[in-house]
Structure formats: structure tokens, C-alpha cells
Amino acid sequence: MLTHLFKLMWNKRRTNSLLFLEILLAFIVLFGVYSFALYNLDRYNAPLGFQTEHMLGVAIDIDDEMDSLDVLRLQERIKRDIRTLPGVEDVTFLGFVNPFGGSTWGIGGDDNGFDAHVTLTFAERDYASTLNMKLRDGRWFEEGDENEKYPPIVVNGTFHDNFYPDAESIVDTIFILGSESHKIIGVVDHYKYHSNFEEPYPHVFLPPQSNFTGEPFQQLIVRTAPGRTAQAEEPLYRLLVDATKNTDVVIWNMEADRKKANRPVVIPLAIMTIISGFLLINIALGLFGVLFTQINRRRAEIGLRKAMGATPAAVTAQFVGEVLVVTVAGLLLGTFFAVQLPLLELLPIPGKYFYLGIGAAITTILLIVALCALIPSRQAARLHPATVLHEE
Amino acid sequence: MIELTNVSKSYRTDTIETLALQRLNLSVPDGEFLSIMGPSGCGKSTLLNIMGLIDEPSEGSVVLAGQPVTSYNGSKVARFRNEQLGFIFQSFHLINDLSVVDNVELPLLYRKMGGKERRRLALDALERVGLSNRATHFPNQLSGGQKQRVAIARAIVGRPNIILADEPTGNLDSHMGGEIMDILTRLNTDLGTTIVMVTHDERMARMTHRLVRLSDGERVS
């Protein structure tokens, strides 16, 4: 029976080429969408490593003329005063790179005997507690760190996993950063600060004393109690304008920034999903049409097969089988193209997602095709041989 | 044994009702070679369809192999058509997308049988109708007479007990027609195949055991 199907489909290859191409196209599009979506879903599901809800980001302008000790005193006073505001739970200063702000500071070299590129955040003592970050090893910055021989740094898990994959712990390891030796004092679980879809990347937190830019920390993050974020903005603004004697105070909502930062992935993903949805509907309808006309044109053949002893089930199997033969042929060619992506490592995405994408695309197409083929085929199987044979 | 008792068949369309067969009684014992004659439209093909379980009578009873066909369920009908009956249609009904030999194999496709065996039997049947050299051709590359012979090969390939032939020599010259008659006669005498043949040719009819004449759906002799 299978040989019969192959032969019949091969003999009808010209009629079937359109369906074949349609399946091939659908497979390639679906494969792309699935791979992209599955990859990003996994990225999205990996934790950020810090709290974004009920958080406010603030940028202020501190007078350039002030000497550094005064700046420090001002910063301490601002923090103390903000903590007394109603609804505020905690506050921290940070340097230029704030979560979802869109900027990245990076540094790299082979001073450590291996190629090490890292991104940087300038943070202070209160940063980890304000953002509710978890450490998987060691500790965060503390008072008295500035007296250590080597300036301390805190790194993320990816830093540990990429640069010291065999080390049980990297706490107390000396790491050279920008030709200066630092001591690793702690490792945070995760720190995805560009978007939910960010790839893990080695990251280093530098304390204020390692701030080689010379500019004071002029950004803050304020954690509020749930439901009190919006009310906190107004008094926060007034307090900061008073303290800096400067109206240049910008306050933003970190959760809103997070969502905004996800858009470059979410929007194309939504568009791709809609397009492939339409494509699938189109293919389903096309398949319906093709099958109905084909089966109509072959009514006499159906009658003949039944007169020769084909059961209704055999007729159904025949037509579903025919479509599946063409579909599988299209899927095979599609898969051949698709596996080139992971095999040739053309994209910086792990191969696993492509294989999952291939599997998901094949499953979807087979399901749709089988469903679309079943209805007309069953209708064909019910035809009465005397009627259809008489029609010719 | 095929037994038709008081069989009537009417076709109803939107406007008219055609009475194709009227209270027809006919029994065909096993091993008989029966011919049916009658003017066009008198119900000959309808009669064959009813005997071949392709159509159902509007009234009356059909008994095949000792059992009324109304007692047959779907799969038994299919099996009976497949194993017991060989049908030669008036208008061939070949599948144009299949080669000649694949067309002949068709009834065997619905049997449990290996592909090699199928092919062997199909080539054998083609040999008997003198078409071995056209096995890999497609139906649209054949003449009417050649198509007729493919249809005959397809009917005999499964070695059925009953062959229902609707004008099997209608499209053939008298020489080829004679050869087809030889094949059918030999099946009848050598294997005891029951044959019911519709024909317009008195000479062919005279070569069979018995002749039944129809007129306007009624049996006249």
C-alpha cells in the first residue's frame, strides 16, 4: 500500500509540487518562529536576579565644584532623608549604568592569562539589599572595604562559570581588571540588567572607591512598599530638588523600563506569531480546497476502488496517506535546510533551540495536515460506488 | 449461485423517476456463462451493478452464496467484492495516474499479499490479454481496445468466482473480440468461473450457455 502511495504521488508530482512548496515554506517559517520563540522563552524564564517592581530610578545633578568628601556627606544625607519618606523601604546610589537604562560599560583583556571580557556596574554598599539581590557565594560590599589591600569586586554567576568553571569557589581570587588587581568577595546569582531576553554575560560590580571615572554617583534606586510607588514620587522629587538645589531631577519607574527594554524582542515575536498564524490558516484552507477539488475530480476512482473491494477506512487512509506523503517530503527537505543552522553554527543561539524548533514545526504541520485531510477524505469514503461510477 | 427475486430498481432525480429494472427474476447457477442482451437503456448495467453489490435494489431480494446480501455488513461487502467478484466496466474506469500494470494490481492492493506476488499476478493477467508489452505505459497512451483489455486483466487478476462483464468486446475488432471470448470461455471451463456478460453481439451471445433478454427493465426471455 505504501509503495502504491509513493508511486501514485510520484506520478502526480506536477499536481503535488504546489502543495510540496507550500509545506516547505510553512515549515521554514514555523521553524524560524518556533526556534526564535523557544530560545527567547528560555531567556525570559531565566531570573533577572533583582527586584523590579515597586522600584523607582532617579537621576540627579550634583554640583561639579563640590569636593569629594562633601559629595559623600551629601549622598549619605540624601539616603538618610529618603528613608524617612512614607512608603520608602530602601535606597542606594549607583554609577552610570542603571538597569534597563540601555547603556553598557565593558572592559576586557588577557591580564589574567585568559581572555576575559566583562560588563561593569558601579554600585555601593546598599545596592544588593535595595534591589533584593541574592548572593550564591561570599558577601556584598561592606563598610571598611576601602581599607583592603586590593579593591573588592562582586561578580555574577556567569563570570564564575565562564572564567573559573572548575573552581568550587572563587571568593578571595585576585582578578585583574583594567591592569589593576581586585579581590573577588562575592558572587551574585544572576544579573540581567539589559532586558529579560539578555544572554548571560560575565558581569562585575565595582565599589565607589574603584570609580575610575572621577565623577560622583548621580543615580539612585528607591525601593518602595507595594502599592505606594506612585505616591512616593512627588515627595522624593521635592526632597532631591531641595538637597541638590537643582531642579534637574528625573524619576522613572523601573518596572516600566523593564517592559520597554523587552520590546525589541516582544514586538517582532508578536508580529511573527501573527504572521505564522495567518500562514497556518492559509495553508489549512488551501489544503482543504485542494483536497476537495482533487477528491471531486477523482470520484470515479473512489467508486472504482470501492468496487474493487476498498473499505471506507482504506479510502480514507488512501487520501490522508497521499497528502502525508507529500507533506513528509516537504518536511524532509525543510529539515535538511533547517539543520544547517545548528550544524554550521551560523547564529549565536544554542543548537538545542533549532532542534526543538524543527520538532515543533514538524508536529504542528503534520497535525494540521492530518486534520485538514481527514475531513474531505472521510467524505470521499462515504461516496456510493454506483452513483460515482455512473457519473462518467 | 446468484439469485434475484422480484428485483426492481428505480432512480429518482428531482424531476423524473426512471424505472431501470422491474420485478426481475433471475438465477445464475455456479459455473454458468450467461449473456444478457437488450436495447440501450434497458437496465443491463443496472442489473450487473446489483449482482456485483455496487448498487442496491429498490425492491426484491438478492441472494449471493446462499446469503441475502442485506445481511452483509460494510466490510463483508468489501471483502466479497474484492475476493469473489471481477468487474469489467462498460467505460473501463482506469486510473490515469497509474501505469497499466499498477492498474491491474489494484484489486490485489486490498488483499494481504506481498508486492512481488502482486506484480507477478498482474503481469500474468496482462500476458493473458496480450498486453505484456504495454505494462509500463499509462492509460492515456493506449487505444480504446487496449484499455478494454487492461480492464479485463484487472477483472481476472484476483481469480474471482464471478466475473461481471459489461460489454467486454464492445470496443474491440472481431479478431480481438474473439480472443477475449476465448479468455472468458477458458476461465469458465477451466476454473469454473461464473460469468455474466452484457453484449450487443448475437454471435458472442451464442457462444455462451444461456441468453437473457431485457427490454425496458423487464426480462423478456
Ligand SMILES: Nc1ncnc2c1ncn2[C@@H]1O[C@H](COP(=O)(O)OP(=O)(O)OP(=O)(O)O)[C@@H](O)[C@H]1O
Ligand atoms: N445512477 C443513475 N441515476 C439515474 N438514472 C440512472 C442511473 N443509472 C442508470 N440510470 C437510468 O436507468 C436506465 C438503465 O440504465 P442502464 O445503465 O442500466 O442501461 P443499459 O442497459 O446498461 O444501457 P447501455 O446499453 O446504453 O449501457 C437508464 O434510463 C438510465 O438513464
Ligand SMILES: [Mg+2]
Ligand atoms: Mg450499460
